[in-house]
Amino acid sequence: MNLCWNEIKKKSHNLRARLEAFSDHSGKLQLPLQEIIDWLSQKDEELSAQLPLQGDVALVQQEKETHAAFMEEVKSKGPYIYSVLESAQAFLSQHPFEELEESHSESKDTSPRQRIQNLSRFVWKQATVASELWEKLTARCVDQHRHIEHTLEHLLEIQGAMEELSSTLTQAEGVRATWEPIGDLFIDSLPEHIQAIKVCRDPSLTET
Known part of the structure; x- marks a missing residue:
């Protein structure tokens, strides 16, 4: 009887030690994964704050x-993120979990095996979220870079056209400055026009 009881205690102790080691291992992944999730979420917000583009x-x-x-x-953060995700993938390949039915997932079973399953499932969820956020952020970075490049190119074209138009207007103003005022021309020639009109009305005036 004592031998049987001691064997049970030994197995229980070994299982508890294994669970503690497993929890320690998974805990070393959960913290960096959560830090990555928080960092990526913050950078996603910072990226959104860069839009819309305004100004010259x-x-x-x-x-x-x-x-x-x-x-x-x-x-620069990429190598670290990939390293943590690869560690999570290796961990999950060594400690796979089973998808539980809804009735089982809501149960309060806290057996060592169930606790290991729950820890593996939690690491998987964190790794999935981190991976999706990383892919989303990197894709948005590239898209925004292209958007800025396109906007800058368009603004440079507009600026070039405006500078060309300004140069053309300056040249036109210079040409116009060389013209004699129309009003002055009319006033200076007004006596001649008056005399011409008088001659037309009375041709005898040409004899005087």
Whole structure:
């Protein structure tokens, strides 16, 4: 009887030790995964705050430089994120979990096996969210970079057209400045026009 009881206690102790080791391992993944999720969510909000683009060429050029620095920051975080996600994938391949039916998932079973399943499931959920946020952020970064490039190119075309128009107007103003005022021409020639009219009315005036 004592031998049987000791065997049960030994198995229970081994199972508890295994669960503690498993919990410690999963805990080392849960914390960095949550930090990644929080960081990616924050960067997604910062990226949204960069829109809409406003201002002239200088301001959009400044926004382009700001976004380039933002993309570099995101890119530098990539190796760490991939490392954590790969560790999570390796962990889940060693400790797969079974999809439970709804009735079972709502049960209050806290057996060691169920606790291990729950921890694996939680790590999987975190890794899935982190992976989706990473893909979303990197895709948005590329799209926004293209949008800024297109906007800047369009503004430069408009600026070039305006500068060309301004140059044309300046040249036109210069040409117009060389013209004699129409009013002055009319006033100076007014006596001649009056005399011509008088001659037309009375041809004898040409004899005087």
